[in-house]
Amino acid sequence: MRISLRAGAVAVAAVLAAAGCSGGEDPTTTGSGSLAGQSVEVAGTWSGTEQANFQAVLDAFATKTGATVKYTSGGDDLAALINSRLAGGSPPDVALIPQPGVVNEFVRKGAIKELTGAAAEAVAANYSPAWQQLGQVDGKLYGVYFKVANKSVVWYRTDKFTEAGVQAPTTWEEFVKVTKTLADSGVSPMAVPGGDGWTLTDWFENIYLRVGGSENYDKLSRHELPWTDPTVVETLRLLAEYWGDAKSIQGGNKGAVQLKFTQSIADVFGEKPQSAMLFEGDFVAAEINKLGKVKVGEGARFFDWPSVNGSKPAVVTAGDQAVAFKDTEAAKQLIAFLASPDAAKIMAAKGGFMSANKNLDTKVYPDPTMVQLAESVVRADLLRFDLSDLTPQTFGGGTGASMWRLLQDFLANPADPAATAAKLEEAAKKDFGGK
Amino acid sequence: MRRASEPAGVTVAATAARDPRTPVDGLNLTAAGVAGRPGAPGAGDTRRARPAWLERLTSVWFVGPAVLVLLTLVAYPIVYTVWLSLHASDGSTFVGLDNYVRMFTAPETRQAIVNNVVWVAVAPTLVTAIGLVLAVLIERVRLSTVFKAVVFMPMAISFLAAGVTFRMVYDESPDRGVLNAAVVAVHDAFSPPSAYYGARPREGTAPTEVAGAVEIAANTGAPVLLPLVGLPQDRIPAEATAAQTPTATGLSGVVWLDFTPGGGGTTGAVDAAERGLPSVLVQAVRDGTVVAETRTGADGSFSFGELASGAYTVRLAEENFTPPFNGVTWLGPSLVTPSIILAYIWIWAGFAMVLITAGLSAIPRDALEAARVDGATEWQVFRRVTVPLVRPVLVVVIVTLTINVLKIFDLVLVLAPESSQDDANVIALQMYRVSFGGGLDFGLGSALGVLLFLLVLPAMLFNVRRMRKEQR
Numbered sequence: 001m002r003i004s005l006r007a008g009a010v011a012v013a014a015v016l017a018a019a020g021c022s023g024g025e026d027p028t029t030t031g032s033g034s035l036a037g038q039s040v041e042v043a044g045t046w047s048g049t050e051q052a053n054f055q056a057v058l059d060a061f062a063t064k065t066g067a068t069v070k071y072t073s074g075g076d077d078l079a080a081l082i083n084s085r086l087a088g089g090s091p092p093d094v095a096l097i098p099q100p101g102v103v104n105e106f107v108r109k110g111a112i113k114e115l116t117g118a119a120a121e122a123v124a125a126n127y128s129p130a131w132q133q134l135g136q137v138d139g140k141l142y143g144v145y146f147k148v149a150n151k152s153v154v155w156y157r158t159d160k161f162t163e164a165g166v167q168a169p170t171t172w173e174e175f176v177k178v179t180k181t182l183a184d185s186g187v188s189p190m191a192v193p194g195g196d197g198w199t200l201t202d203w204f205e206n207i208y209l210r211v212g213g214s215e216n217y218d219k220l221s222r223h224e225l226p227w228t229d230p231t232v233v234e235t236l237r238l239l240a241e242y243w244g245d246a247k248s249i250q251g252g253n254k255g256a257v258q259l260k261f262t263q264s265i266a267d268v269f270g271e272k273p274q275s276a277m278l279f280e281g282d283f284v285a286a287e288i289n290k291l292g293k294v295k296v297g298e299g300a301r302f303f304d305w306p307s308v309n310g311s312k313p314a315v316v317t318a319g320d321q322a323v324a325f326k327d328t329e330a331a332k333q334l335i336a337f338l339a340s341p342d343a344a345k346i347m348a349a350k351g352g353f354m355s356a357n358k359n360l361d362t363k364v365y366p367d368p369t370m371v372q373l374a375e376s377v378v379r380a381d382l383l384r385f386d387l388s389d390l391t392p393q394t395f396g397g398g399t400g401a402s403m404w405r406l407l408q409d410f411l412a413n414p415a416d417p418a419a420t421a422a423k424l425e426e427a428a429k430k431d432f433g434g435k
Numbered sequence: 436m437r438r439a440s441e442p443a444g445v446t447v448a449a450t451a452a453r454d455p456r457t458p459v460d461g462l463n464l465t466a467a468g469v470a471g472r473p474g475a476p477g478a479g480d481t482r483r484a485r486p487a488w489l490e491r492l493t494s495v496w497f498v499g500p501a502v503l504v505l506l507t508l509v510a511y512p513i514v515y516t517v518w519l520s521l522h523a524s525d526g527s528t529f530v531g532l533d534n535y536v537r538m539f540t541a542p543e544t545r546q547a548i549v550n551n552v553v554w555v556a557v558a559p560t561l562v563t564a565i566g567l568v569l570a571v572l573i574e575r576v577r578l579s580t581v582f583k584a585v586v587f588m589p590m591a592i593s594f595l596a597a598g599v600t601f602r603m604v605y606d607e608s609p610d611r612g613v614l615n616a617a618v619v620a621v622h623d624a625f626s627p628p629s630a631y632y633g634a635r636p637r638e639g640t641a642p643t644e645v646a647g648a649v650e651i652a653a654n655t656g657a658p659v660l661l662p663l664v665g666l667p668q669d670r671i672p673a674e675a676t677a678a679q680t681p682t683a684t685g686l687s688g689v690v691w692l693d694f695t696p697g698g699g700g701t702t703g704a705v706d707a708a709e710r711g712l713p714s715v716l717v718q719a720v721r722d723g724t725v726v727a728e729t730r731t732g733a734d735g736s737f738s739f740g741e742l743a744s745g746a747y748t749v750r751l752a753e754e755n756f757t758p759p760f761n762g763v764t765w766l767g768p769s770l771v772t773p774s775i776i777l778a779y780i781w782i783w784a785g786f787a788m789v790l791i792t793a794g795l796s797a798i799p800r801d802a803l804e805a806a807r808v809d810g811a812t813e814w815q816v817f818r819r820v821t822v823p824l825v826r827p828v829l830v831v832v833i834v835t836l837t838i839n840v841l842k843i844f845d846l847v848l849v850l851a852p853e854s855s856q857d858d859a860n861v862i863a864l865q866m867y868r869v870s871f872g873g874g875l876d877f878g879l880g881s882a883l884g885v886l887l888f889l890l891v892l893p894a895m896l897f898n899v900r901r902m903r904k905e906q907r
Contacts, residue, residue: 163668165698184637184694186667195852247665251607254764257854258607272610400856400868408854 036066040330043072043082044096044320053350060346061337067330082325086111091325094334096146098320100134100385106323107137113324115141119332122339130383131356135321144339147347148319148356150377151281151386152206152305155288157268159299160187160276168303172210172238175306179248182276188250191275192243193264194257194411197404199280201388201396202316204407206279208235209384210311221390223432227425228418236410236417238308243414250275257412262287269294279305281318282354282373297369304376314382318389319356348374395431402427513888520881534882543857544883547865550772551890554843554861558776558783559836563829565780566787570795571817573788583792587785594782598849601778605765605850615762628759631712634666635756637693640703647753650720655744659688661751662703663712666692671710678711679734686747687738690715690731711735715755720748766851768858775850775859779843787832794828795821830901838894841887862887 046054051073058069072092074081079102085091091111097103106112115123115135123132123144135143156168164185169175182189193199209217212231219225220232246252250267251259259267261280268278269288278284285296294300304313322338324331337343344355351366354374362371377383388396388403396403406427410420523530538544569586573579589597606612609619635649636642640662642651653659658680671692678691691711693703700706711734719727719739726747727739765774798821806820822829844863851859860868862883870880 163696165695180638184664186633186665186670195854197853254767255607258764258766258852405857412854
């Protein structure tokens, strides 16, 4: 599940933006070059600061090629906007879409064009195979991930780690050991915000990707693999091993299911720290900065999600995918440009943005933490999109969704992995509809 | 992501409801009709009588628009909901009474129905009773208007805001939730937590945890080592000094925090940077009975002077480790519904009070005085005179609240945390959840809607009948 905080902020920003520039023309840029006289339209979810930052990228493209570029913000209703524009016969040339499910749907309808020529070459040159694969549907390249998120990091307080004399763990066994040592030192090791079910799905996904591997992960997301599969049960067993020790989690099991995500950030990095670690994506950094009690990179650092049984570096990710709705030269060139390090460089330097471009010099990021976060995304061998975002809404995508609910129950009482797996399978049968 | 496409049926109904043309046109026509015949209704006798058909046509003119509005806004949605409730989730195939069967068999829906029953049984009666007591008492105090205004104030707050407020009141952490802060303060006044709560024997060492206490088998002559962990450095008493293993003979030993700050140190051994735990109650147990007791010194060492040599169990008594009382999980699975009902009472007691006060002021004063002159006590006056006389008002309040409680939705949605929403579920919330909150099952949602309608119906009919009676 994408973070609701951010969605809310975007919604507010969208309203503000709409109020601010009602009646105003979308900014356009004209220049002279190979595409002089042609125009290209880009649609995305960004507004406010993100839109302004992205505009700088588009301006650079306009200056370079001479094309006229126009940005349209669809906010959280981007899919609906594109749908209506498609129905009217004039889709935007390029769109940046955050949900792979939506992209798949458009590909199946034939609305999204396969990337060929310059665009395909740029993707091949600048992205690791894992990222190239994420942009493919049925083996054909359709999209390029311009902006990405890293959901496989655990944040921790350096002072608590120093007090306990522990180092950031790299394997699951070390992770469990560090947790035990932290508990021995007298601090609550981990805040698990079970009050928000989506955070628990991210726990599951990170372990599952390492236990089940990429193939099973993909199958599970389409329910081609039953949730009673041994890999799922093993994942739940590991979760139970961690959650089952009431000393390991803040407030014990009953307290954890009451804890909201926003509260948990304050409980770890706020005024009165209660726990030493918090697991969630790179966006936690911005929230820590907002609290202003510890500095990201100094008092608050992160480590990559530990490997299980020697699994290779793996990242659960989310991100915005650039796709072309028209087969025009301008659209292709723009996608090629977005796939280039030049474009990523402009936006990365402005902060709040992470690129998966392997040829981007990470020095451009404004702070060392961003560099580290981005590097773990770029070098990951195993990269998968947030699984719950790939499943039907009733299963993985909202309050009361089966996976959220069952994992919350499991956090409250992590006694029987097999029984929870059976319940997940039962719910999946219903929610995936007949598959 | 909640980007549900609107179901076709609902869209149609909603469009019909939003479409202003039908009723407005009707009203305009009526207005024109009235304007075109100046003084027609009132001045009938100065003109000649109109034919009956025209009379009827006029009445159709007048009634028509209202009927049309009722049909589109009330009758059509009801019929359409019933129709939907007999169909599959997307309204495509007819499934008979399947949705109704599911409604009563699925555990989530059944829980919602059970909770609604609890709500109806408890909330209206309690609110009315509290409103009655408040009304009777407030009448007797000076500044009663001020009190009334204060009690009525919550009615001015939306359910949403009240829910958010109570979410904070009920917060589990005593640092944030005011209710738990109070509960903990009272509890700690009577039984404060021990100094060493949370401390436990270090894993991989000899002592074990037995029913809250820490025990180890020991012999006289050799020092008994009791390494503990899990205590934050800032909770070590200030007088504690570096741990020392006693050299005294007899039964002696040391209780210390076996955790070197910053790591290092050997498990189960007294290291240089590790401090002893003073004032721990240590007991020597033989054959199940405590034969001696002592407390540790500043360096954590203890010694039982003259004890017969042999084998003992050394126990760190449970009272050393009494955990702090963390308050009540108000919004946990078991208490969530009562907690929400309490918030509901807070909001609605003022409403009941105001209505009952109005009823009280209509009571003939002489009836009360007559009773008092006859020697009735205040309780008897209240019980035998006041209550029977305001009964009609009480009934109105209870019925109104019952209808209101049956539809309860927003307070539950806001107050119940995601993890216990299933336990707090009510019919209206479940209806929303299955149809719009991700489920997109409009069949089951409509069936729940029909159930809600049927439950509200008797209360409505009762109200209508009573109103008719009053008019007669």
